[in-house]
Amino acid sequence: MPRPDASAATEIRVADQEAGPYGITTGPDGALWLTFVHIGRIARLTLDGGLKEYALDSPACRPAIITPGPGGALWFTRSQDHRIGRITTDGEVDSFPLPTPDSGPFGITAGPDDAVWFTQMNADRIGRIASKGEIAEFALPVAGGFPSAITTGPDGALWFTLNQANAIGRITTEGDTAIHPLPTPDAAPVGIASDGTALWFVEIAAGQIGRISVDGEIREFPLPDRTAKPHAIVAASTGDCWFTEWGANRIGRIAASGEITEYDLPSPASEPHGIALGPDGALWAALETGGVARVAP
Secondary structure: OOOOOHHHEEEEEOOOOOOOEEEEEEOOOOOEEEEEOOOOEEEEEOOOOOEEEEEOOOOOOOEEEEEEOHHHOEEEEEOOOOEEEEEOOOOOEEEEEOOOOOOOEEEEEEOOOOEEEEEEOOOOEEEEEEOOOOEEEEEOOOOOOOEEEEEEOOOOOEEEEEOOOOEEEEEOOOOOEEEEEOOOOOOOEEEEEEOOOOEEEEEOOOOEEEEEOOOOOEEEEEOOOOOOOEEEEEEEEOOEEEEEEOOOOEEEEEEOOOOEEEEEOOOOOOOEEEEEEOOOOOEEEEEOOOEEEEEOO
16 A cells, blocks of 8 residues: 655645644635534635635534535535534635435535535434525435435436435435445444545545445445544546545555555644645645645645
């Protein structure tokens, strides 16, 4: 297992530890957008280090995952007050309450239908929000499944992890669902991403990376450190995915063959969570202790 020098990863401080950078994505404006989960803020970071923060209407709303969506805006989940948030690239903020109380929205992604799709951890539901805020919810055929991350698949369906049901789920834009159990018991899948051909996901409790084809065939690849707690994953290209190792303070890379490369982060115990392909072609990760990490591929 190759282990490049730690200098391959660089770090930029964007906040103190109280802010908690958590989710990260590349916006339509060529900047990086982050959620500050502990203080209820959204931040915009340019490649030259310029930072601007936008306060939300509730400091305790816990913004989690953020994604580009319809209308050229960024959309994000508010897991504590059970809303979907929206922010324009000019900083105009809005939010939409969910029909199901205490549903715990977490994962979010732009769908193939000019809408945004999200998970509801506490309610065993997948949600859809249209560009003007209309919300639909789809009940899943599991109880206590804890749907977590979600992404649009190469087949035009939405794919998501079921953290406590130990499975990968699929839902069409019409609401038809299928559940694919994982081979490893109690693997606790979290992050999921599409590489344009298949879906890749992380198993935080098993220390593995998984791949599922659109036909439901699953392969699992153990990490060198099974206690690394992989958390989020993003595809840079077909068969080239990058992930955060929350428990090991590293960024990992997996090839289609299953070969894994790992990059140590500069600061100890920096708690890497969200990861995104940046506008510069590098991989950027949000560090909950107050920074962002950059790794050039």
